[in-house]
Amino acid sequence: MPGGSVSISVRGARRVYPVKGGTDLIALDDVDLTVPAGSFVSVIGPSGCGKSTLLRLVAGLEDADRGDVRVCGVRPAEAAAAKMLGLVPQAPALLPWLTVLKNVTLPLRVNRAASRRRASAPGPSMEELLRKAGLQDAMHKLPSQLSGGMQQRTAIVRAFGLRPDVLLMDEPFSALDEFTRESLQEQLLDLWDELKATVLFVTHSVSEAVRLSDKIVVMAPRPGRITDIIDVHLPRPRGAELLKTPEFHHYEDLVRDRLRGAFQANAA
Amino acid sequence: MNAAEDVLTVTEPEPELIVAPPVRRPMWRPGLGFLHPRMWLPLVLMLAVLATLWTWGAHSMPYLLPPLGDIGDTLREDADYYVNNAWVTLKEALMGLGLGLVAAFVLAVITSEFPLARRAIMPVAVILNVTPLVAIAPALVVAFGFGAAPKLIVTGLICFFPILINTSMGLRAVPQPVLQVYRTVNASRLETLWYIRIPMAMPYLFAALRIVFPLSVVGAVVAELSAAGSSEGLGTAISLASSMNRLAAVYASIAILALLGSVLLLLVTALERRVLHWHESRQGNGG
Known part of the structure; x- marks a missing residue:
């Protein structure tokens, strides 16, 4: 379904993960996980x-x-191709030469075919999302002019803005x-x-x-499970x-x- | 939800609100600060000392150094001659630079996108780089004659390597998390190159250009000196004047070459300031 x-x-x-000259590292061993929608x-x-x-x-x-x-229901690569995913990494991973607004809109501009297919759902614009995140005054600033917290908020808006x-x-x-x-x-x-x-x-x-x-998944190492x-x-x-x-x-x-x-x- | 939002804006932690103002301190700003004696006096004193030493040297060893006045006279009397030759050399330098830039940039993109191509091209580029260009220049003159071609090739070659190495390093300097973010939206390779890798390589490219812009004059002059039958260019003017023992004319050409190199350096610095306004090195220490 x-x-x-x-x-x-x-x-x-x-x-x-193969380890040179040692026993291989089992990062995940027989892991089952179901995450309900929403x-x-x-x-x-x-x-x-x-x-x-x-x-x-x-x-x-x-x-x-x-x-x-x-x-x-689809493989992750297909989900990525259809722009169903949003990623927020540990570092904000912003592009230092783009303003906050351009940083959050760039993911919408790449892989446009998928963007067009998803454009159906109307919702808050990027500017609104930035305002909601308290970044209204930072929209036209460069990432280097922001605090760490504001940079990470920008990264979150960038991901949410894709409506993943x-x-x-x-x-x-x-x-x-x-x-x-x-x-x-x-x-x-x-x-x-x-x-x-x-x-x-x-x-x-x-x-x-x-x-x-809603749910907390507890994991343990060696092997990861x-x-x-x-x-x-x-x-x-x-x-x-x-x-x-x-x-x-x-x-x-x-x-x-x-x-x-x-x-x-x-x-x- | 609205109430929660209001609370949110009120309880926003203070460290978040204190945003450093966009401090931008250019290396020198074209304002009045530049007129302060502390800015220009050291250089003026240094030049005065050098001129005095030169004059003393020219006086005691007339075969080593021409008097500064003679150099000035030569420049004034033959102004047209020097301007024309300087223009020829500058044209060669800039066209060779353009040639090297395009070739190096294209190859940098190819080598950073295709590891196989990198393994094939990089060693050849390194060998080319360690081969003395002064040694290649005469061979090129034999092959291409006394026209512009060998000069453009030598200049291009001298500019090629720093641009290739730096740009290819910059294209691959994109942090993993950035690439991962754009992979999860399935950005194509071309999109990643255009929107992410090439802008990321710009500071690296400009670091190379700062070296290569003045160096392009060196390339042009070396090629001119190697082509003994050339009719134009400051390199030709130098070999002509030195063969006739006209020391003042030699130094007049050298002075113009130094000026050309400085102008090119200023040019690339101005260009860098425009293109890399976002980069840390352009934004003062705190920014």
């Missing part, structure tokens, strides 16, 4: 657990050695200070609420995962107040416990 209620489906995915799913785990590899498989930047990856079916985010806030990070989480949830994409969000912050997600999937039943919208509630702390503790479990199972 292409484009049905399942946005991302990973079946028995395995990915091995949901916000975080992937959390210690470094080397394959969470970024999983994201790259879904983005079509790498191919699985075994298993099957589908985005809205699936938004892939690889630790997008990890280089920011805590204060900036919390404000960006809030803005991300706002944009997501409005534009309704499916989000796969890789992070190593427990509170970030709890705040943002999924050890737990936690449903987060917290009301939305999740404002700054929620972070102080006992329910929020309950989920944080739960995720921490499961992460520790994943570590210990690995050490044993």
